[in-house]
Amino acid sequence: MTPLSFTFSRRNFLKSTGAAFVVAGSFPLAGRTQQNGAINPLRIPAQLEGRDEGGVQVYDLTMRKGISTFFEGYETETLGLNGDYLGPTLRMRDGETVRINVTNTIGETSTLHWHGMHLPAKMDGGPHQPIRDGETWSPEFTVKQKAAALWYHSHQMEKTAEHVWRGLAGMVWIDDAESDTIELPKTYGTDDLPLVLHDRRFASDGSMEYRAGMREMMMGMIGNVPLANGTVDPYFDATTEKLRLRILNGSNATFYYLGLDNDQPFTQVASDGGFLETPVEMTRLLLGPAERAEIVIDLEPGQVVSLRNISNALPFRFLEIRAAETLTPSPAIPARLTDIEWLKPEDAVVTRRFDMETRMGGMMGGGGNAHTINGKVMDMMRIDETVKMGDTEIWEIRNVSGMPHVWHMHDVQFQILDRNGKPPLANEMARKDAVTLRGGEVVRLIMRFEDYADPDTPFMYHCHILEHEDAGMMGQFVVV
Ligand SMILES: [Cu+2]
Structure with a gap:
């Protein structure tokens, strides 16, 4: 097996799923090895x-x-x-x-x-x-x-x-007035990088056709090659003491569990919808499809450190960071980044409940759609929920299946009230628009629908495993 191929094991961090998918694929084209240094300069989108x-x-x-x-x-x-x-x-x-x-x-x-x-x-x-x-x-x-x-x-x-x-x-x-003045790296492409992470499945002729069969419709389409900004096995030449990465999990269906190869800590400063109130130091970061995290990494002169997907089976490198021998000083990360207006449960006028369900027998047995929300599959002609403009609501999302799903809703940034009855993680205390639910988990979200009443045009809510969305794990709400 060439080391560019990789194996996903979610067992070590998605213990509750009960489904231990290990998807291995090999990419025989290059025969190169991630044991050596990275090979391509990281593409920076214009x-x-x-x-x-x-x-x-x-x-x-x-x-x-x-x-x-x-x-x-x-x-x-x-x-x-x-x-x-x-x-x-x-x-x-x-x-x-x-x-x-x-x-x-x-x-x-x-x-x-x-x-x-x-x-x-x-x-x-x-x-x-x-x-x-x-x-x-x-x-x-x-x-x-x-x-x-x-x-x-x-x-x-x-x-x-x-x-x-x-x-x-x-x-x-x-950007806003706050981000203009905040003391974080903000020179695009130098110390402030977009990092779109995903995986794609390449065939031996170099093609990456989309072919979702029964297995992919159930588990999601998973690749055999990791990419960052569309670059295979990239490196980045860093010139500053601090490097800010604005990471998007842009995969169709893969949960990434990120860390640095030397296990040095990094600092998360923002989530999906903007800054955390205070920075959170960590060594591991779980990102489901569509979730974002902005992290800041401290670099030593001459250091080479890699951002990796960590897995017991076979970790792989997303990005090799090569620090210059002389680094431009970066200011310390502010102790306080922003103020978030926390919505209060007592202000919520309604609690809506959504069950995300996957029936393993459904699709395999030819019994129709396997992925549903509240037992239903998406129908563009059906409005599932009607929300009053100005209202604060609680949406309780239950993953009643054995596999992870990602809840995403349009229009609003929500806050997580609790996860399985317990407070959310420190880096989830944020404005978010996507949240990972392991099998059996329950999250309560709170949001306010501030503007844009339109009884005729719905917003979507759906699983952000894209094969699940396409199979109908999606619903519609209007704001009136
Ligand atoms: Cu899903």
Whole structure:
């Protein structure tokens, strides 16, 4: 087995699932070894700033087909935005009005969803805002949220997994007055890096076709090669004492358990929807699909340290960081990063309950859909929940299956009240839009629906294992 192949074992941190998936794959192309140094410079996505048109910040994004070289000598068919694979990092500011012209040229209908953004449902880019091939969709809205590292991705009904797999995703970074002045690394591409982590399954001819069979529809599509910003086995030459990584788990279905190879601690400063109130020092970070974490790593001159997926079976490297012999000083991380307005359970007017269920027999036995929420599969014509604008609500999510799921909801950033009746982890005390639930777990979320009543256009909630979403593990709510 070549060391570039890897094995996922979630047993060591997902003990409760009962399902110990070990998915091994091998990639015989290169025959190179991760025991040696990393081989490719980390790709840094271009930044895309808006251009001012009468006070509106305008962005142009073109979804297109591309040819990517992940392995020397092999061409791979991919999709990208303004490029061959993945898309640029959009930079936006709180309070600005933005318009994004999204042109679809991929040869089939797709959508582009602004994951984590608070915006009108019609601008959300979900299944109800299809962009046909050759057409341009131009959502316009005012950015109304705290500084955060968000992302965008295709959300085409029943095709989300395939379109994201092929490359239709990128990040959106929001800035505000607080992030302007906070003493954290913030020079893009130098000490402040986007890091889109995912895995893709490559065939021996270099192709990474999306082929979800029965097993993948049940467990999710899992790759045999890890990538960071679309780079295979990358390194980054660091020149500063502190390095800030804005990490997105952009995989279809893989839970990453991240750490540094020398087990040195790092500091998480932000979660999905922005800064934590206080930094959290840690040595391990679990990120489910769609979750984000911003971490800061302290570097010694000349140090080589790797960000790895930790697993008992076979850990693999996502990124090798090579520190220069002389490093530019970085200021200490502030003891307090922000103030979060904590929502109070007594202010909630209703508690809604959602059961995320996977019936192993369902699909295998040909008995229809295996992945459901409250026993139902997604129906674009059905509104599942109606929420009153201005209300604070508690949503209790139960994973009644034996495998992990990721709850994600559109429109709002929520707060986790408790996990299995106990307080959430320190790094979950945050604004979040996605939360990992191991088999059997229960989380209570609290959120306020502040704006944008629209009885006709729903927002989505769904599992962010994309194969589960496509199989129907999704529902719709309207704000009225
Ligand atoms: Cu799921």
